């Protein structure tokens with residue numbers, strides 16, 4: 307298994323199948339997926355609704371288990387890990403950005419960003435310093451003590467991005483991160499993530515059917531009916 | 542700190558529900574404190590009334606006397622005993638006694654009596670007998686009088702009636718002395734008492750202890766020393782201290798529980814029925830807490846799912862949820878104990894003496910007819926601990942649900 311691992315690859319998906327059971331009826335959401343994401347990739351999984359994009363991202367992010375096949379993160383097979391180990395992998399290696407932002411409503415912007423750093427045991431003053439720097443970088447420096455319900459969608463999604471990258475993850479998974487944003491706001495957010503990809507070398511994997519997102523992809527997977535029908539580099 | 546902030550703010554997200562759950566806790570604690578306060582207060586009053594009308598809180602006796610009393614199981618108060626008693630500042634009264642069965646005869650009437658030999662100088666320190674005089678007067682100190690003079694006796698008012706005698710009459714007392722020899726002597730009735738105890742008013746009598754010692758040939762032996770204490774809560778400790786000295790001498794200090802086992806039983810029985818009431822109360826609070834906690838976490842499953850997908854360990858999430866419950870409880874405990882303490886304090890200062898039928902009912906069940914409370918520390922600790930216990934039990938299931946939660950799976954559930 308180790309021999310398959312190439313230094314620069316961060317995600318490897320091997321023959322992954324996922325079958326859901328919807329009221330006893332089997333639904334094949336993924337039907338034999340193989341893909342490799344390399345470090346620093348800015349990749350997009352595109353495809354029509356119901357093609358399996360979310361399912362695939364969930365499985366890569368260790369939030370769900372494949373029915374068949376293997377997932378390697380940083381060369382490590384994840385199937386054998388227990389819940390606590392998986393949580394640890396997510397905490398240390400993966401940043402998540404959700405379509406619906408999913409910030410904690412009782413914490414302000416800075417505290418939301420600090421949250422994952424707190425889980426990693428980073429001391430409070432350093433958390434605060436890092437959180438504020440990130441917010442400054444993402445152009446939301448003045449929102450530190452605002453609660454999510456006092457912010458716009460675009461602002462919340464920036465906070466979510468800051469939260470996702472606050473622990474210096476190797477990989478950021480974003481499931482339709484622009485779906486709830488208008489195109490101008492979406493463009494700004496994408497600029498930001500491109501910049502982070504460039505400057506910090508964070509690997510991004512998006513799922514999206516938003517053309518704006520797709521046109522920025524360095525790497526584009528197209529899913530259809532649970533299968534990859536196209537895998538292009540440097541589009 | 543962030544976890545604490547998270548828990549604290551989450552607590553106040555649904556203010557109304559939190560306040561309802563908190564009220565349930567406050568209600569239960571307050572009620573428990575008031576209820577127990579009343580119980581303990583009434584018990585303390587009942588015990589006090591009972592021991593002041595019989596044995597005193599504590600007695601020093603020969604080992605075995607309590608189970609099977611006899612004149613011969615006697616002792617002499619020596620320096621060591623005196624020092625042991627004086628060495629305990631919470632003992633605030635001591636009085637010696639002798640107890641003997643006898644026959645009182647007046648003209649053609651003869652009745653069995655139980656004569657207590659007491660010291661008129663000190664008896665009022667341990668019991669209220671001297672205050673219960675119905676007619677005439679209590680006996681006076683005999684030791685100073687010349688021995689030829691006729692001894693005095695005070696009898697129950699019923700006994701006097703049954704003897705067809707009057708205060709001032711002389712009666713014959715017949716009893717076995719220390720060596721088992723029958724002795725008889727004239728004694729003069731100086732008064733009658735009415736204690737309220739049917740039995741004692743019909744068969745009880747008092748004589749001066751030194752007159753008794755003379756009459757029964759006991760020299761200066763006695764059967765018991767009755768003790769009174771400043772604070773009945775210290776009884777156990779006092780008992781232990783005394784027994785350390787007494788046991789090697791073949792003596793023992795017995796608390797009222799052993800001297801009046803029936804009283805103890807009555808109280809235990811009543812306490813058990815009170816516990817039933819508390820159990821019902823606990824169920825109400827337990828379900829209240831279970832319900833609100835379950836509701837508030839179910840509402841937030843999605844948020845919890847997000848935290849788990851960000852890499853929060855299940856255990857930490859459960860701690861955050863538990864913290865929230867804990868905050869709610871602590872506030873409930875503080876307020877509940879505060880209100881309970883205020884109510885009990887008021888009731889301690891303003892006891893209500895019951896009258897009429899209710900009073901009779903109380904007496905029938907062996908309780909002092911007073912509504913009074915108690916501020917005993919134990920009441921607060923016990924009430925808080927029981928509610929804490931039931932709250933922990935009630936919070937288990939919701940916490941278990943949290944521990945089983947799965948990370949949020951992408952936007953499908955958003």
Ligand SMILES: Nc1ncnc2c1ncn2[C@@H]1O[C@H](COP(=O)(O)OP(=O)(O)OP(=O)(O)O)[C@@H](O)[C@H]1O
Nearest residue numbers: 326327328333335354355356357358359360361953
């Ligand atoms: N938990 C589930 N139970 C049953 N079927 C599911 C479940 N999750 C997904 N599916 C099914 O699996 C297939 C793939 O779903 P998935 O959500 O991955 O698609 P998607 O590409 O993300 O779609 P969309 O663009 O609408 O988000 C669909 O047919 C969907 O109905």
Ligand SMILES: [Mg+2]
Nearest residue numbers: 359360361952
């Ligand atoms: Mg989807």
